[in-house]
Amino acid sequence: MIDLLGDSSLVQVNGLTITVTLGVVAISLALWTMVRPRNFPPGPRGLPIVGSLFSLNDNLEKIFTGWIKQYGDIFGFKLGEHWMVVLNHQEIIKEALLKQSVQFAGRPRSPSAEWMTDGYKDIAFGMYGETWKLHRKLGHTSLRHFATGEALQKLLSTTFPKLEVEVAKTAGKPVDPKNIISLLLNNVLSEMCFGKRFEMHDPKVLEFIKLNDEMNAEIGMGFPEDVFSILQYVPYKKRDIIRGFMNKIKELVIEQIGDHKETHTQGEVTDIYHLLLDAQEKAMAEDSNMEKLSDEHLLWTIMDIFSAGIQTSTDTLYWALALMTEHPEIADRVRKEIDDVIGGDRIPVIEDRGSLPYAEATLYEVLRYSSIAPILLPHATTCDTTLRGHAIPKGTTVMMNVYSMHFDPREWKDPENFCPEHFLAENGKVRDHPPSFLPFGAGRRVCLGEAVAKADLFLIFTWFMQNYTFSKVPGKESESLTNMIPMSAAGRLLVPYEIMINKRE
Numbered sequence: 001m002i003d004l005l006g007d008s009s010l011v012q013v014n015g016l017t018i019t020v021t022l023g024v025v026a027i028s029l030a031l032w033t034m035v036r037p038r039n040f041p042p043g044p045r046g047l048p049i050v051g052s053l054f055s056l057n058d059n060l061e062k063i064f065t066g067w068i069k070q071y072g073d074i075f076g077f078k079l080g081e082h083w084m085v086v087l088n089h090q091e092i093i094k095e096a097l098l099k100q101s102v103q104f105a106g107r108p109r110s111p112s113a114e115w116m117t118d119g120y121k122d123i124a125f126g127m128y129g130e131t132w133k134l135h136r137k138l139g140h141t142s143l144r145h146f147a148t149g150e151a152l153q154k155l156l157s158t159t160f161p162k163l164e165v166e167v168a169k170t171a172g173k174p175v176d177p178k179n180i181i182s183l184l185l186n187n188v189l190s191e192m193c194f195g196k197r198f199e200m201h202d203p204k205v206l207e208f209i210k211l212n213d214e215m216n217a218e219i220g221m222g223f224p225e226d227v228f229s230i231l232q233y234v235p236y237k238k239r240d241i242i243r244g245f246m247n248k249i250k251e252l253v254i255e256q257i258g259d260h261k262e263t264h265t266q267g268e269v270t271d272i273y274h275l276l277l278d279a280q281e282k283a284m285a286e287d288s289n290m291e292k293l294s295d296e297h298l299l300w301t302i303m304d305i306f307s308a309g310i311q312t313s314t315d316t317l318y319w320a321l322a323l324m325t326e327h328p329e330i331a332d333r334v335r336k337e338i339d340d341v342i343g344g345d346r347i348p349v350i351e352d353r354g355s356l357p358y359a360e361a362t363l364y365e366v367l368r369y370s371s372i373a374p375i376l377l378p379h380a381t382t383c384d385t386t387l388r389g390h391a392i393p394k395g396t397t398v399m400m401n402v403y404s405m406h407f408d409p410r411e412w413k414d415p416e417n418f419c420p421e422h423f424l425a426e427n428g429k430v431r432d433h434p435p436s437f438l439p440f441g442a443g444r445r446v447c448l449g450e451a452v453a454k455a456d457l458f459l460i461f462t463w464f465m466q467n468y469t470f471s472k473v474p475g476k477e478s479e480s481l482t483n484m485i486p487m488s489a490a491g492r493l494l495v496p497y498e499i500m501i502n503k504r505e
């Protein structure tokens with residue numbers, strides 16, 4: 001009789017078999033993670049399980065520039081659990097955003113976006129669907145009412161004098177202009193959204209600015225749970241820190257909303273939040289759409305408008321002042337045009353837009369050259385689709401690499417250099433819609449605040465140029481002002497800098 005338990009060689013064989021089988025299964029599973037979906041765009045193979053994670057070791061737009069050369073204008077890769085597609089070149093990006101607008105109108109589901117927006121309740125990360133459509137429409141109506149034309153002009157004309165006082169305090173001293181720009185935009189957005197004005201140095205305003213900056217710095221390249229969803233159950237410090245920032249920002253906004261709800265009277269709409277409350281009350285009266293207009297949804301819509309309105313315009317103007325300091329000859333030409341057309345006795349108005357082509361072209365060039373959102377916000381396919389013969393399954397994350405459009409040597413004369421002439425036609429007028437320029441995106445997900453931002457930027461930029469000159473800090477003339485924060489998922493943001501702001505006579 002064979003003593004099974006006592007036969008150590010048999011136990012060893014069994015152990016070996018199990019180990020080999022497990023090894024084969026593990027390797028097969030690992031290799032299986034690399035199998036590309038059928039007809040998926042070409043791209044880097046990556047490693048088993050992690051995909052191309054370790055190749056993403058620089059700013060995405062830089063890495064993608066290399067991959068375009070290897071794989072062409074449409075490529076795909078895997079990041080952890082997720083397949084991603086990157087679209088490059090204006091024709092392909094527009095084909096997706098405009099010709100297949102619904103197919104590419106989704107946002108990727110990701111654990112971080114979910115916890116950051118209480119379950120995708122905001123507009124920017126909201127899933128393409130009825131709730132999102134309703135809030136976008138409300139956002140549009142609100143911005144048209146309170147953020148364009150005369151309303152915007154009035155707001156700025158009362159804010160500029162306050163700003164002048166702030167700038168005067170910095171005379172003769174090096175200054176980081178970011179706070180000054182944020183204070184201005186914060187004041188304007190607070191009035192639009194909540195009907196409130198703040199003192200320029202209100203501690204709440206300064207805290208909001210600081211929180212946003214700190215949060216952007218902390219986000220870095222993103223969150224591990226967006227690469228492997230299982231990691232959402234593993235606690236780690238960065239998530240807690242960002243959660244803390246988000247909660248504080250929310251608290252600050254709730255504080256600004258104050259007693260709006262208690263004091264709201266149907267039909268009396270004096271700011272954006274009252275407009276949202278009006279829609280909510282109407283829905284209650286009609287007993288429709290109530291679940292889409294919960295207090296939480298309203299909070300997220302106002303947070304999106306308030307935060308996006310301040311941050312993006314601040315970052316763009318921060319680039320603008322850095323570039324005007326780096327290129328004094330361009331700045332002088334902008335000033336001369338403003339002096340000739342507007343003079344020094346009145347502030348710029350929206351109607352000046354057509355008469356200041358060089359200033360306008362300079363601002364567009366700032367938007368191109370800075371490309372603060374180089375891959376827009378990530379999109380996702382809402383259904384299985386094909387683009388230029390490649391299959392892109394439903395739910396795939398799609399990055400629209402507008403940086404590749406803005407720096408495409410096939411489309412621009414001298415893309416690597418800051419050159420306002422890129423936006424001037426031969427007749428000296430501003431070029432109408434250059435084909436390779438989409439700083440606000442296009443189609444269903446186009447920036448909600450595009451018109452507001454363009455007006456804001458024009459009025460604020462020309463006011464700064466009309467009233468001030470900028471120079472480098474004495475002794476630091478050789479230091480560049482356009483260094484970017486490396487590897488930031490928050491966009492192409494500048495490393496903080498200081499300049500001298502000098503009042504013009």
Ligand code: HEM
Binds near residue numbers: 440442445
């Ligand atoms: C220089 C200023 C601005 C730039 C460069 C900018 C750029 C962008 C970009 C690239 C997107 C993503 C588009 C996409 O995913 O396809 C976006 C979305 C958005 N922007 Fe702006 N933006 C600016 C100002 C504003 C302002 C002033 C507001 C509001 C007052 C605003 C509100 C939004 C919102 C709510 C979205 C999300 C839209 C959606 O997902 O449906 N933005 N913006």
